[in-house]
Amino acid sequence: MQTHISFIIKTRFFHLRRIASIRRYLTHDACVKLVVSLIFSRLDYCNSLLAGLPASSIHGLQRVQNAAARLTLRKTKRDHITPLLRSLHWLPVNTRISYKLSTLVYKCLNDSAPDLEYLQSSLDLYTQPSNRPLCSAADPLRLHIPRSKLASAGQRAFPSAGPSVWNSLPLELCQSPSLDAFKSRLKTQFFP
Template sequence: MHAFVSSRLDYCNALYAGLPSKAIHCLQLVQKSTARVVNNVSRFDHITPTLQELHWLLIRWRITFKVLVLVYKALKGLGPAYLQDLLAPYAPARLLPSESGNTLVVPRFRSKLGERSFAFQAAIAWNVIPAKLRFSSLLVFKSHLKTYLFDFAFNTV
């Protein structure tokens, strides 16, 4: 059940980045129902402890995870070149000691629709994660990123 449903929830979910919560709500209901079936939890019980026990990210954070993995791969030359073309590294006019480096320029748009673009969502999400994550290897990046997002999503920090 987990493999069947999760693979479909994750398929092309980077396209959902920037969607309003109302649009993602249907996918979240599917994930919650799957968690109830997997752990044999009543529909009247609170689902958050079950999601934490299964160590499943909520749909919104799964989307962020997927986007950040795509950004990491694009910046390291492991992903498609067309994604790398959408990402512009931030280069300050003068180097400051406090500048951690490896951040991205957030593109500006005249409309709210432009804020749903991959370039905007990727830059916003990439600039928020801790700098130590940005400089790690792919396997360490994925592992620590999931832990970081899980802690952030469930406020366990």
């Protein structure tokens, strides 16, 4: 994945330099739309495949997002990035990955996307062993996390990464009535 990530970083910084050259002619809203369409569309494309990667691999993508925020708000490298991301309502890259995984799991569990049947078949609700009661029995939407033979790659696959992120969410969030309500509550939950 490192080759893929390096290519994304290189091309997105190229596009950021191009946007920076015309930034003085753009309004704030136009710049946000341009950055979202050219930078974030590529950062978010298949980013759920990056789940479980080391922070050192994700750091380069976060640098791209930070540069995009500074360019959009006309700030310097010396400005702290967290308030800038918060003012733009942009989640950090590692949180965006968790957001996307959580949204995919919600769609699979609620049949919101019929084209995700192959993913639905990989998710199983957790069943309690019959010989002893567990505290997790009170959580009806808890998912079973399968054991994997490969410690790194197996835990990054959707059947393991999706339930891991899903099980970390509060129960009231998982029981959201609609996808839009779930996304709104999830972004509130994940926001730094």
